[in-house]
Amino acid sequence: MAGTVTVRFYALLRRQLKTAAIEVEADGGSLLELLTRAEELAGQGFLDELLDPGNELLTGTIILVNGENVRLKDYLNTRVRAGDTVDLFSPAGGG
Amino acid sequence: MNGWMGKIIQIDLGSNRQQALPVTPETLRRFLGGRGLGVKLYTDLCPDPLDPFAAENALIFMTGPLTGTVMTSGRYQVVSRSPLTGTICDSSSGGSFGAVLKSAGLDGLVIRGRADHPVYLFINDGGIEVRDAADLWGLNTQQTQKAIHERTPAKTSVACIGPAGENRVPFAAIMNDRDRAAGRGGMGAIMGSKNLKAVAASGNRAVVIADPEAYQAMNARLDRAVDKNPVTGKSLQVLGTPVLVNVINAHGMFPTRNFRSGVFNDAEGISGEKIAETLLQRQSACYKCPIGCGRTTKTRNRQGEGPEYETVWAFGAQLGISDLTAIAEANYACNELGLDTITMGSTIGCAMELHEAGALGEKMLWGDANRLVGWVQDTACRRGFGAELGLGSRRLAAKYGRPELAMQVKGMEIPAYDPRGAQGMALSYATSNRGGCHMRGYMIMPEILGHPVFLDRFSTAGKPEIVALFQDIAAVVDSAILCRFLQFAMGISTFSEMLRAVTGLDFSDEELLTAGRRIYTLERLFNNRAGFMRADDTLPPRFFQEEFQTGSSRHRRVRLEEMLDAYYAVRGWDAQGAPSAATLAELGL
Ligand code: SF4
Numbered sequence: 001m002a003g004t005v006t007v008r009f010y011a012l013l014r015r016q017l018k019t020a021a022i023e024v025e026a027d028g029g030s031l032l033e034l035l036t037r038a039e040e041l042a043g044q045g046f047l048d049e050l051l052d053p054g055n056e057l058l059t060g061t062i063i064l065v066n067g068e069n070v071r072l073k074d075y076l077n078t079r080v081r082a083g084d085t086v087d088l089f090s091p092a093g094g095g
Numbered sequence: 096m097n098g099w100m101g102k103i104i105q106i107d108l109g110s111n112r113q114q115a116l117p118v119t120p121e122t123l124r125r126f127l128g129g130r131g132l133g134v135k136l137y138t139d140l141c142p143d144p145l146d147p148f149a150a151e152n153a154l155i156f157m158t159g160p161l162t163g164t165v166m167t168s169g170r171y172q173v174v175s176r177s178p179l180t181g182t183i184c185d186s187s188s189g190g191s192f193g194a195v196l197k198s199a200g201l202d203g204l205v206i207r208g209r210a211d212h213p214v215y216l217f218i219n220d221g222g223i224e225v226r227d228a229a230d231l232w233g234l235n236t237q238q239t240q241k242a243i244h245e246r247t248p249a250k251t252s253v254a255c256i257g258p259a260g261e262n263r264v265p266f267a268a269i270m271n272d273r274d275r276a277a278g279r280g281g282m283g284a285i286m287g288s289k290n291l292k293a294v295a296a297s298g299n300r301a302v303v304i305a306d307p308e309a310y311q312a313m314n315a316r317l318d319r320a321v322d323k324n325p326v327t328g329k330s331l332q333v334l335g336t337p338v339l340v341n342v343i344n345a346h347g348m349f350p351t352r353n354f355r356s357g358v359f360n361d362a363e364g365i366s367g368e369k370i371a372e373t374l375l376q377r378q379s380a381c382y383k384c385p386i387g388c389g390r391t392t393k394t395r396n397r398q399g400e401g402p403e404y405e406t407v408w409a410f411g412a413q414l415g416i417s418d419l420t421a422i423a424e425a426n427y428a429c430n431e432l433g434l435d436t437i438t439m440g441s442t443i444g445c446a447m448e449l450h451e452a453g454a455l456g457e458k459m460l461w462g463d464a465n466r467l468v469g470w471v472q473d474t475a476c477r478r479g480f481g482a483e484l485g486l487g488s489r490r491l492a493a494k495y496g497r498p499e500l501a502m503q504v505k506g507m508e509i510p511a512y513d514p515r516g517a518q519g520m521a522l523s524y525a526t527s528n529r530g531g532c533h534m535r536g537y538m539i540m541p542e543i544l545g546h547p548v549f550l551d552r553f554s555t556a557g558k559p560e561i562v563a564l565f566q567d568i569a570a571v572v573d574s575a576i577l578c579r580f581l582q583f584a585m586g587i588s589t590f591s592e593m594l595r596a597v598t599g600l601d602f603s604d605e606e607l608l609t610a611g612r613r614i615y616t617l618e619r620l621f622n623n624r625a626g627f628m629r630a631d632d633t634l635p636p637r638f639f640q641e642e643f644q645t646g647s648s649r650h651r652r653v654r655l656e657e658m659l660d661a662y663y664a665v666r667g668w669d670a671q672g673a674p675s676a677a678t679l680a681e682l683g684l
Contacts (some may be wrong), residue, residue: 010341012330014368049325059324060545062585064345067647071549086347093326093544093583094336094367094388094404095537 003082060091112481190272197297305599347646348516409440437495567611
């Protein structure tokens with residue numbers, strides 16, 4: 001399946017990775033698989049900023065697929081396809 | 096006494112008469128301090144709504160039982176009737192002024208009457224002196240603080256007004272510790288109406304801690320909890336509150352051009368990430384705060400504090416402006432002149448839409464960054480069109496025949512979260528006791544940020560209960576007094592533990608939540624007397640009628656009617672939004 005998914009980094013993730021976005025080859029698989037490949041591409045680990053060791057989203061982590069929170073979709077099993085955008089926010093707060 | 100200092104003084108600036116106001120231990124326990132006790136004192140002293148600028152109106156500075164003790168306890172609250180909204184109002188500010196006022200021996204200071212010439216109050220170890228401030232009148236807030244520091248002992252802390260307060264702009268702020276603001280609701284204008292330029296405090300009295308051992312152990316544990324939490328231990332420190340720009344924009348609810356879009360195309364350019372790369376010099380912190388969300392910043396010509404998230408929005412997306420330097424400098428100007436940035440920015444945005452709609456001749460154009468600081472200055476000084484901006488959005492839009500273009504609730508401008516993107520936040524805005532404010536019940540925490548649990552932002556199910564709970568917890572935090580940002584790392588059970596360790600009273604979580612509910616209901620009672628009923632618990636029509644066409648909150652409207660009756664039922668209020676007799680009896684009101 002041709003095409004890529006755009007993965008955008010925000011908040012502290014962006015500072016850590018020193019990049020705002022990367023393109024990841026899409027294979028129509030799950031979000032977790034895509035993020036694992038994104039980690040390889042980014043050249044450094046970042047999933048521990050978003051997930052706990054049991055692969056549950058940390059309190060405050062926000063992951064949007066095409067603007068929709070994956071907690072309201074299929075969580076880390078949400079299917080991601082070519083042309084999709086994934087936004088990753090490490091826990092952030094303000095007021 | 097443990098925790099409290101046991102002293103509240105009332106001073107009449109007309110006669111300079113001072114008197115101690117007795118408060119029973121039972122009242123302290125039921126209303127805590129800060130916002131709660133302030134509202135209790137206010138409604139006892141001024142039961143019938145007064146013109147906020149009437150000499151007899153009370154303006155109350157409050158500390159709380161935790162002030163000057165645990166982390167983030169430097170804050171104070173100011174309570175009165177708002178000249179912007181006509182509702183009861185309390186405004187909170189950080190820095191160290193609260194802790195210093197308490198070290199001067201006071202739980203609270205009630206100011207009534209009007210001085211016949213400009214004065215400031217100097218409170219030193221329990222004594223209050225009225226001092227001449229004729230030569231301070233007209234100075235900005237930073238000049239005022241500096242001048243008072245030169246005539247008072249070292250470590251004096253000053254809360255003051257600038258020209259905006261002197262000119263009774265109804266959204267004038269009180270500023271302390273240079274750039275900390277009791278911003279919302281125009282408490283600074285009431286100071287101006289009393290010819291009161293500043294309150295300066297100094298003292299050496301320690302707060303007596305009931306259980307020093309438990310207190311020490313608790314503090315060490317809480318320091319670790321704050322440090323370990325990714326929001327309080329990292330994000331707020333590195334990126335400050337503007338980290339929310341990208342978060343809220345990605346949710347399609349970053350109000351743009353007077354809430355006509357939820358997506359600002361230049362959000363990246365004004366984001367917290369961008370500020371950290373450009374304007375940021377270093378982080379800064381309030382008294383005993385391990386978080387330090389403050390931003391010390393610099394543009395090419397100026398330096399100061401901020402902008403915070405709300406201000407980045409108010410002078411940025413709300414006006415279609417993406418020039419960070421202009422936003423920061425408008426923020427500095429508001430701090431110096433003593434103005435609330437949210438109402439200021441939102442009112443300018445309202446004027447821009449009025450002009451675009453052909454209702455206002457004055458040329459107010461979207462994206463006009465060059466004139467921004469000028470508009471702020473003219474508003475503070477009530478010059479030219481600034482005199483009209485100084486009305487606030489509700490009065491301005493009404494004057495030009497388009498009241499629906501003011502993005503306000505009960506006269507207070509709604510901040511930087513479009514309610515179409517979060518139904519709970521919408522209900523919270525509509526039922527807030529001081530109008531369009533996010534701090535009465537910050538539903539963005541669960542609906543967007545996922546703290547302490549994640550809720551579906553577009554669902555109305557269960558929201559009435561949760562909004563009421565969040566409002567009650569906020570009332571407790573504002574009365575204790577603590578910083579709201581602690582709530583990312585801890586909850587009500589920690590707050591009750593703090594109160595037990597400091598006061599020695601056996602506060603339970605439940606007792607505190609009841610206190611929160613009591614405080615919220617007392618505020619509501621006052622608002623009912625001031626004429627605010629069900630019809631006022633609403634939002635501008637835009638949020639019920641217009642949908643965004645783009646972004647992830649597109650095709651959504653606020654569904655308030657699904658929540659309001661249930662909310663009243665949870666609160667024990669009748670269908671008109673008035674607390675029932677049974678509710679009043681239950682809360683002892
Ligand atoms: S978190 Fe920020 S606002 Fe709160 S006390 Fe600390 S520095 Fe002040």
